[in-house]
Amino acid sequence: MLNENAVKTLIDRGLEERSDLFLIDLKIGVGNKISVVIDGDNGVTVEDCMFMSRAIEHNLDREEDDFSLDVASAGATSPLVNKRQYKKNIGRTLNVKAKSDAKFEGVLTEVDDDEVTLEWKAKEPKPVGKGKIVVNKQAKIKYDDILEAKVIIKF
Known part of the structure; x- marks a missing residue:
C-alpha cells in the first residue's frame, strides 16, 4: 500500500514549482488508486493536470507499488474548500x-x-x-x- 505522506510530499514538491496551483483533495483507495484534485489561481488546464501527474508518477516506483493515478481539476459546481x-x-x-x-x-x-x-x-x-x-x-x-x-x- 502506498504511503499517503510520501505521495503528499511529491505533490508539495510539484506545487513548489507551480505556486499558482494548490491541492484540494488527495485520496489513496483500494488497489493504490491515487486521486488528486487541484485548483489554480487562474483556473486549471489539461497541461496543469499533466504536470502534476508527472510530478507524482515519475517519482514512484511501479516495481515496488503498482498504482493508478487520476489528477483532475476541481469542478465548476464543486464546493469551495480552500x-x-x-x-x-x-x-x-x-x-x-x-x-x-x-x-x-x-x-x-x-x-x-x-x-x-x-x-x-x-x-x-x-x-x-x-x-x-x-x-x-x-x-x-x-x-x-x-x-x-x-x-x-x-x-
Missing part, C-alpha cells in the same frame, strides 16, 4: 450555507484571512407608506461559519 478559491471567485455569485442554518446568495465582493463579504439587492417594505423599495444588503461571513459555498453558474 481560501484561495474564494479569492479567485471575487465578482462571482455564491450560494453560502452557514453553520447557523442561514443561507446567503450574493456577489462575493471581498475576501480576507478571516471572512468573506457577500452583497446583494433585496426588496423591503418602505419605511413610510405602501410598497417596497430595493435596498443593498451585505453579509460578512467567517470561514469557520461556512458549512458549504458554491459558485452559481449563470447561463
